[in-house]
Structure formats: C-alpha cells, structure tokens
Amino acid sequence: xxxxxxxxxxxxxxxxxxxxxxxxxxxxxxxxxxxxxxxxxxxxxxxxxxxxxxxxxxxxxxxxxxxxxxxxxxxxxxxxxxxxxxxxxxxxxxxxxxxxxxxxxxxxxxxxxxxxxxxxxxxxxxxxxxxxxxxxxxxxxxxxxxxxxxxxxxxxxxxxxxxxxxxxxxxxxxxxxxxxxxxxxxxxxxxxxxxxxxxxxxxxxxxxxxxxxxxxxxxxxxxxxxxxxxxxxxxxxxxxxxxxxxxxxxxxxxxxxxxxxxxxxxxxxxxxxxxxxxxxxxxxxxxxxxxxxxxxxxxxxxxxxxxxxxxxxxxxxxxxxxxxxxxxxxxx
Amino acid sequence: xxxxxxxxxxxxxxxxxxxxxxxxxxxxxxxxxxxxxxxxxxxxxxxxxxxxxxxxxxxxxxxxxxxxxxxx
Numbered sequence: 001x002x003x004x005x006x007x008x009x010x011x012x013x014x015x016x017x018x019x020x021x022x023x024x025x026x027x028x029x030x031x032x033x034x035x036x037x038x039x040x041x042x043x044x045x046x047x048x049x050x051x052x053x054x055x056x057x058x059x060x061x062x063x064x065x066x067x068x069x070x071x072x073x074x075x076x077x078x079x080x081x082x083x084x085x086x087x088x089x090x091x092x093x094x095x096x097x098x099x100x101x102x103x104x105x106x107x108x109x110x111x112x113x114x115x116x117x118x119x120x121x122x123x124x125x126x127x128x129x130x131x132x133x134x135x136x137x138x139x140x141x142x143x144x145x146x147x148x149x150x151x152x153x154x155x156x157x158x159x160x161x162x163x164x165x166x167x168x169x170x171x172x173x174x175x176x177x178x179x180x181x182x183x184x185x186x187x188x189x190x191x192x193x194x195x196x197x198x199x200x201x202x203x204x205x206x207x208x209x210x211x212x213x214x215x216x217x218x219x220x221x222x223x224x225x226x227x228x229x230x231x232x233x234x235x236x237x238x239x240x241x242x243x244x245x246x247x248x249x250x251x252x253x254x255x256x257x258x259x260x261x262x263x264x265x266x267x268x269x270x271x272x273x274x275x276x277x278x279x280x281x282x283x284x285x286x287x288x289x290x291x292x293x294x295x296x297x298x299x300x301x302x303x304x305x306x307x308x309x310x311x312x313x314x315x316x317x318x319x320x321x322x323x324x325x326x327x328x329x330x331x332x
Numbered sequence: 333x334x335x336x337x338x339x340x341x342x343x344x345x346x347x348x349x350x351x352x353x354x355x356x357x358x359x360x361x362x363x364x365x366x367x368x369x370x371x372x373x374x375x376x377x378x379x380x381x382x383x384x385x386x387x388x389x390x391x392x393x394x395x396x397x398x399x400x401x402x403x404x
Contacts, residue, residue: 027363032347036368153367212366225370229387232374268375 002127003171004120004330005134006068007300008061009163010054011043011287018156025152027212033156034285038263042159042288044144051080052090054162055140056097062136062164063098070098073166075132076106077122079115079139079292081321082146083108094138105132112189113259113320115139115292116163117177117328120316123167124174137165139292143220146191148207150214154222157262159288163296172314173331176245178238185323188226193217228265231319235327236273239317242327250274253329254312257302259319260284260294281307292318308332333380338400341380345372355397377403 018030018040034040045054055078063070078091091106105126111118116139123135140162147154167174193204193216204217215221235258243250256275258266263282270280281302290297295316302308312332319325335355343353346364359365370390377385381403393399 027366028368032368036371223387224367225374225390226387228371228374232384233386262371264371264375268378272378 001173002124002167003173005166005168005171006062007165007296008058009297010057011161012045014044015041016044017041036264039288040285045142045160050084051082051140051142052084052093055138058162058164059098070100072134073100073136074104075126075135077119077137079109079119081110081112082142112291114318114324114326116295117318117326120174121177135167137167139163141291146220148215148219153213154220157289159290161290161293163293165296178242178327180234180238180325182323188223189321190221230323234325235319238325238327246329253315255279255281255308255314257281257298258317260298261289338403345376357396
C-alpha cells in the first residue's frame with residue numbers, strides 16, 4: 001500500500017511582518033491582523049524566484065537525507081497554479097534541475113488549496129497501480145507575485161513556500177479519500193485575466209479600487225466571505241463522508257490537519273465539526289496561507305514536534321480555489 | 333435578545349464604542365465594515381443565535397437593522 005516516506009519544505013528568505021503591513025494599511029493594526037488571521041509574518045519569494053526555484057530547494061532537502069536517493073524517484077508530480085511558463089510543463093523543468101533520471105514520468109497539477117490532497121491521490125494511485133515506486137510530489141506556490149501591494153484582503157493572508165513529499169511503497173498509509181468540486185464558485189477566487197477566457201490587455205492591467213482594496217484583473221481576487229461560507233458548507237460533510245468510508249468515528253481520529261488558511265476561520269470550522277481543540281493542529285503564524293504547500297508543511301511540523309506519533313490516525317482536509325476540496329485519512 | 337443587546341454585540345465585534353451604532357447606520361458608510369468584520373459576523377451569528385449566515389445573506393444587508401432582523 002502506498003505511503004508517505006518523507007516530507008521536507010522550503011520557505012523563501014524575505015519576511016513580511018504585520019508591522020510592515022500595518023504601515024501600508026492604516027485601519028488594520030498589527031494586532032488586529034494577527035487576531036483575525038492568526039498570522040504574524042509570511043515569507044515572500046524574491047523577485048527572480050519562482051515556484052520552480054522554491055520547489056528545487058525543498059526537493060534538495062529530501063535528497064540530503066541518506067535514506068532517499070534521487071535515483072529512486074520514478075515519477076514527479078508538480079502542484080502549482082503558477083508555472084514558470086504555460087509551456088513547457090514545470091515538472092519537466094524540475095526533473096532537469098534536480099538531475100533526476102530521464103526514464104521517469106512528470107506532469108503538473110493545477111490546483112490550489114486542495115492540491116496536496118489531490119496530489120496524494122495521484123501519487124498513491126501511481127504506486128498502487130505499480131506505475132511507479134517512488135513519487136516525488138511537489139506543492140509550490142508564489143501567490144505573492146500576483147497580489148496587489150494595496151490589497152489587504154489577500155496580502156495579509158498569503159505566504160510563499162514549497163513542500164516536497166515522497167510517496168512510496170511503505171510509510172504513512174494513505175486513504176480513503178473524499179473529493180468535491182463546485183465550479184459555480186468560479187468568481188469567489190480568481191485571477192480574471194490570466195488565460196484564454198480574458199486575454200491580457202492594457203485595460204486588464206489597470207489597478208482599480210474595490211471596497212478599499214486595489215487590484216487589477218491580472219491579480220488575485222478572493223471573496224473571503226464567500227470562501228468562508230463555502231468551507232462551512234462543504235468541509236464538515238466531506239469529513240463525515242471520509243470517516244464513514246474509513247469506518248471511523250470522529251473521536252477515533254488522533255489529529256486533524258486542515259489547510260492552514262486563516263486561524264480565525266479554522267477555529268470556527270473546528271467548532272462546527274466538533275473537533276477537540278487538542279487534536280486540531282494549527283501552525284501558520286510564521287508562514288501564512290501557503291496554498292497547496294500548507295498541509296504538507298503543517299504535517300511535517302506535527303511529525304517533527306511528535307504531535308503525531310506511531311499507530312495514529314490523521315485526517316487532512318484541503319479546500320479553496322476552484323472551488324475544490326478533498327479529505328483523506330492517514331495512518332502512521 | 334433585546335435590540336440593545338444585539339447592538340452591543342455588534343459594537344463589540346466591530347470594536348466600536350458603546351452607543352455609536354444605530355439600526356439606521358448604513359453598512360457601506362461604516363469604515364469598520366470590512367472583510368474581517370463579515371467573517372466575524374458569520375461566527376457571531378452562529379455562536380449567539382445558532383443560525384448560519386451565508387455570504388449571499390451578507391450581500392443583502394444594507395443597514396444594521398438588516399443584521400438585527402436576521403439575528404431574530
């Protein structure tokens with residue numbers, strides 16, 4: 001059965017604190033930002049640093065460990081919404097950067113906050129179907145490059161980062177899963193002029209005001225209220241379905257790690273589902289919301305801190321842009 | 333809950349001084365009525381009134397009275 005063998009992550013060097021942001025956003029003090037988001041600082045990629053660069057650094061950490069040799073990797077799955085180019089595929093570029101064998105498969109997955117869950121599903125499927133023995137699943141995001149400096153709604157929340165997860169034949173067991181998709185939520189989280197539907201023009205690059213926030217159509221728009229409503233509507237049901245598939249009761253799960261979106265929102269979600277606070281892992285004060293990297297970063301930290309021990313049941317849930325969501329049970 | 337109690341909860345949530353909010357206050361004109369306030373309202377209404385406030389509901393609110401009406 002496919003399992004997670006190792007996780008490593010990389011956060012870029014530059015840090016933006018709440019004090020830095022409070023200087024820009026007069027009505028929001030550093031304490032208010034922390035109180036409402038649970039975030040004190042976030043890492044931001046350098047000007048010439050892309051998701052590929054962050055990913056490479058996370059992957060190098062994986063191979064520094066004697067137990068995993070890069071020759072063992074026979075498939076590479078790269079989760080990002082911000083590739084280096086529309087073509088060629090960023091996963092192909094990473095194969096070359098890392099010096100992985102050429103006789104491997106590689107492709108990108110375009111998903112955000114739910115990306116790690118889907119990535120795990122794909123990696124597990126490849127291993128269980130004997131199409132691969134060791135999948136390098138990379139989740140890397142650089143939302144900061146697509147956020148306007150004067151957009152409080154997104155600048156306070158998002159941070160950049162990358163995680164590299166190796167899925168092989170042994171390790172933390174993966175499954176069952178629950179998946180969900182709702183494309184009607186298209187406008188809740190979007191970069192409008194970012195592809196074929198709305199080509200980029202001089203018009204789309206104009207920065208306009210929207211309720212005290214500034215952004216262009218080429219930058220990220222997120223309706224936080226809509227997203228919050230969506231998570232309250234779908235995530236509890238997704239958790240219930242996956243527990244039913246696994247034949248487990250809520251109390252039998254030892255630790256819950258949700259997509260580290262926003263602490264305020266997560267606490268309410270936890271309360272609505274009825275999860276014991278001690279079992280609900282939140283560690284995002286210094287990372288912010290790193291999109292598809294958020295769950296593997298939190299999982300790695302929980303394992304390192306021994307918050308998760310041996311023979312334990314862990315539930316992961318990722319939800320957001322798409323709208324897309326996924327929940328999975330892990331067994332250590 | 334009386335109207336005064338509800339107003340007090342909203343003032344507290346919006347970090348406004350007691351007595352500064354009135355039912356006629358228009359939300360658009362309120363500086364404190366930002367994206368964080370809307371998230372807080374969803375939680376407040378669940379905690380205090382046991383009701384689910386959706387993003388669509390919020391879009392329909394024009395004045396504080398609309399919120400008071402929803403609170404029941």
